[in-house]
Amino acid sequence: MKLVHPGGIFFWRHSPPLRGGSLQASLALPTFGREPCPLTSVKPPEEYPAGVHSVAYRSSSLFVELIFMRNKVMTHVVAGYPTIDECERIVLAMAQSAVAFIEIQMPFSDPIADGPTIMYANEQALSHGMTTKKCFQLIGRLKKKITTPILVMTYYNIAFRYGLERFCKRAKSCGVYGLIIPDIPIDEEQYDHYLSCCKKYRLHPIQVISPITPERRLKQIARVASGFVYCVSTFGTTGARSTLNPDVRAYLKKVKKHIKIPLALGFGISNRGQVLAALKTADIAVVGSKLINIVGSTKGDKVSAVKNFLRNII
DSSP: OOBOOOOOSOBOOOOSOSSSOOHHHHTTOOOTTOOOBOOOOOOOOSSOOTTOOOTTOTTOHHHHHHHHOSOOEEEEEETTSSOHHHHHHHHHHHHHTTOSEEEEEOOOSOOTTOOHHHHHHHHHHHHTTOOHHHHHHHHHHHHTTBOSOEEEEOOHHHHHHHOHHHHHHHHHHTTOOEEEOTTOOGGGHHHHOHHHHHHHTTOEEOEEEOTTOOHHHHHHHHHHOOSOEEEESSSSOOOOOSSOOTTHHHHHHHHHTTOOSOEEEESSOOSHHHHHHHTTTOSEEEEOHHHHHHHHHOSSOHHHHHHHHHHHHO
């Protein structure tokens, strides 16, 4: 039975990354003495495939879908954590809870945007033998059972080692909705061809921005963004927090001046109050570290624990 659901101040040219790419550049972090290169002219991909939402209209089809969704929440898992079988059952439980999107992270040894909780989950998944191939196999099995859109989150090293075009092709064949690879800045398109690969295989290259992304950068991202834009709620790494950044409303107001597709807000959202607060200004609330904390701390039925948590926040 199928279940029905839905960047930076300066950049520098780099060789293929060995340990995660240029996330600092993507999120406008300090360059720490590196010599910046001029921002290149980023042109929007022409003739996006059906389902890719033009930045010219906030009345895009995804906006319409979100209006009628009861649960405008995106959940996050690390593929293979706590085990491959349990991870699969947890994702199915998330789909049964009618979340809007499910983000599946391919584990990496150096997840530089992630805090201790997700970093530990990455280490455990890798220690259990999780690989890129096994992750795609997991997604393929899941998409035969659910219709909830799945996004693959990872770091550029994984896609680069696998072969970027091969990675995009495989993701599409598994039914993936889009990719979240935060350490591929759009300025590197002439070298990496990430956006063109996503366009070729009809994947949404989800862009990631932070509270310190300058407006000129937002304008550039607006020209290439599709699906939705992932807005980091605060400066730092992932992790559950007791309060939501009080400046979120002003931050997203600035973003909406330039970005005309749905906005997802993540990093630190861990309870119903924060979900509701996030959805006052954002279109999608992302819950990640809290769910992984629940999975890691539950000694008994982890699937039921996840379903109970989701029932209480959405």
